[in-house]
Amino acid sequence: MTRESLTHEELRDIAIAAVEDACETAKNPPSDLGISCKTNRNDLVTAIDKKIEEDIAQVLAQQTGYALLGEERHSLSSFAGRVWVLDPIDGTMNYVETHRDFAISLALCEDGVPVVAVIADVMKGAIYSAIKGQGAFCGEEPLALVDAERTYQDAVIITDIKEINALPRLQQILLESRGHRRYGSAALEIVEVAASRAGAFVHLWVSPWDIAAATLICQEAGGTVTRLDGTPMDIRYKGSVLAAWPTVHRTVHNRLIVEPV
Numbered sequence: 001m002t003r004e005s006l007t008h009e010e011l012r013d014i015a016i017a018a019v020e021d022a023c024e025t026a027k028n029p030p031s032d033l034g035i036s037c038k039t040n041r042n043d044l045v046t047a048i049d050k051k052i053e054e055d056i057a058q059v060l061a062q063q064t065g066y067a068l069l070g071e072e073r074h075s076l077s078s079f080a081g082r083v084w085v086l087d088p089i090d091g092t093m094n095y096v097e098t099h100r101d102f103a104i105s106l107a108l109c110e111d112g113v114p115v116v117a118v119i120a121d122v123m124k125g126a127i128y129s130a131i132k133g134q135g136a137f138c139g140e141e142p143l144a145l146v147d148a149e150r151t152y153q154d155a156v157i158i159t160d161i162k163e164i165n166a167l168p169r170l171q172q173i174l175l176e177s178r179g180h181r182r183y184g185s186a187a188l189e190i191v192e193v194a195a196s197r198a199g200a201f202v203h204l205w206v207s208p209w210d211i212a213a214a215t216l217i218c219q220e221a222g223g224t225v226t227r228l229d230g231t232p233m234d235i236r237y238k239g240s241v242l243a244a245w246p247t248v249h250r251t252v253h254n255r256l257i258v259e260p261v
Contacts, residue, residue: 006064008108008116008131015106015118016127018059022052022104023122026089033096045072045092052088052104060084066108071209079112079236087209091185098184099123105187107212112236117213119187128191128217136194136220145222146196148246152177155199155248158189163202169256170202190214190243194221200244200252204228207238215243224249229257 006014026048033046053070060068068074070086084106089095091102100123108116115132128143130136136143156178164171164180174180181198183189186206192198194217212235215225225233228240230253244252 008134011064011108012116012118012129012131014060014063015108015116016129018056019104019106019118019120019127021059022056022088023120023125025052025055026095026102026104026122046089046096048095049089049092053086056086056088056106069208071207079109081111083109083112085109085114085208085212085235087187090187090210091183094184101183101185101188103185103187103191105209105213107216107235109212109235112234114212114216114235117216119191119213119217121188121191128194130213130217130220132216132220134220136217138195143195143217143221146194146245148222150199150245150247152199152244152248152252154178155245156181156197157200157202157252158182158192158198159200159202163204166204167202167256173252173255186210186241187214190218190225190241193223193243193245194218196221196245199248200242202228202242202252204240205238206241208235211235211241211243218243222246226253228253 029048050072053072057068066082066084067076068084069076087105089102090105095102104120106118107114117130119128126138128138153176157174157180159180160182189201193201218225224246225243228242
């Protein structure tokens, strides 16, 4: 079998196995995590981030041969063809400080479009997955489609203080909603939307590895994922994200961008 002939189902299974092994690494770290800072004191990386990325990269190289974009050490010259996108630990601050609400996120993209997605909520032992056009799953159970008619007034909104400060109109939306939450892992926060536990996720700056897998899972559950200004999501580039149930997406986008009141 050539790598070009691998089916999406086979690639999903390869991804799930690699992520499940990585979960065990994350749950059984050495006493010294080898913590260091990247761009600032709250932008952390650990030796476990690096080990998971290297372990998954090795498995994917051996079993598929496709290029990999990873947050820590793997870069790309092009998204042409089949490319893996990996965040070895999304929510490293949570991994270090709260020991929960962190994820391993892996997507396969074809010409920049996610077609296979796997996200592990490590401490909950939940594996979310999707294949483009085949729905989204938690383990073996399909995720029900999100409620296309439910409004933001009847939903929890996930966002951060930075977005609240930068977007004054968002403050009023939150006051009119069921309230706001923040968990510290963009991948898991978009999964909350896909799993119908939150109506929207609003963020001003995410990277490809943060959202490549989560975007597909949310879309396959019936959610809408765009940039904050409503333009189509292109996971190849850093930028904003508005992931939401359809009516919530339309009305939040309208209130923030189109006809603010």
